[in-house]
Amino acid sequence: MILVYTGNGKGKTSAAVGQAIRAYGHGYKVAFSQFLKRDAQAGEQVVLRKLLDKNFLAGGIGFFRNNSNFDLHRKKALLTLDWIWTKIKSNFFLVVADEILYALGLKLLLEEEIKNTLFLAKDCGVHLVLTGRGLPKFIEQEADLISEIKEIKHPYSKGITANKGIEF
Template sequence: MLLIYTGNGKGKTSACVGQTLRALGQDMHVAFGQFMKKDGQAGEQRMLSRLLGDGFRAGGKGFLRKEEDRPAHREAALAMFDWGMRQLEDVDMLVLDETLYALGCGILEETEVRALVDKARERGVHLVLSGRGLPEWLAAEADLITEMGEVKHPWQQGVTATKGIEY
């Protein structure tokens, strides 16, 4: 199955982590990668690393803020993409957090994501993707789409990111 967690609301990564725990609870072999997030940046990374060992990788450079950083982001995205493609050989489920963000800002290409989806289907691997900006072509491919909608968030009152909540 192709599962997608998208939308402007908070909770996409948390849903991916929950999906990972559910699969692990059924003795499935899971790999979890993060496209944009740097290693050691978010609380879930420490726990996923403990649970998954080499089956976890945070390979991002952070979110793309400056155009001159694009080549480094593209290189990191390609390394994560290659890692993910290799994981499809040995897992029951592959979770790739922030794939849609990487796709939307152009550091991943449509052809690459299509190849990932095709290989996962060929191998019978559940593929879980997340991020904002779900393109129509990928929505048409998905078996399950959950859209997170922001109703209220502390940032609207000027509260900065909170440890254990946003990271």
């Protein structure tokens, strides 16, 4: 199945982490990747690395703020996508592509590269989780499950900065 957690609300990565833990708890092989987050940036990475070891990858270099580092961001996104393909071809039960929709929206990954990943996962019988904002129609059509996380209220709108342990 193709599972998508999208929307403008907080909790997409948290939902993907929960999905991964559920599958792992049943003894299934799980791989978890993050496209934009650099290693040691977010709290969930500590737990995922302990749990999944080499089957966890934070493949990004951090926030994409402008095009000055576009080539490096694109290179890291392609390396992360290649890592995902390796896990899919190794018959993992569940592979998470956290923030892949952001990478697509920023043109760090191309539509064709994502389509090929979806088709590969389906051909190999691997469950693939995608997260991020900006769900394109082609993924919506291929997805088996889509959950939209909607922001109703967020402290950022009051000028409150991100809190360690809550937002990252």
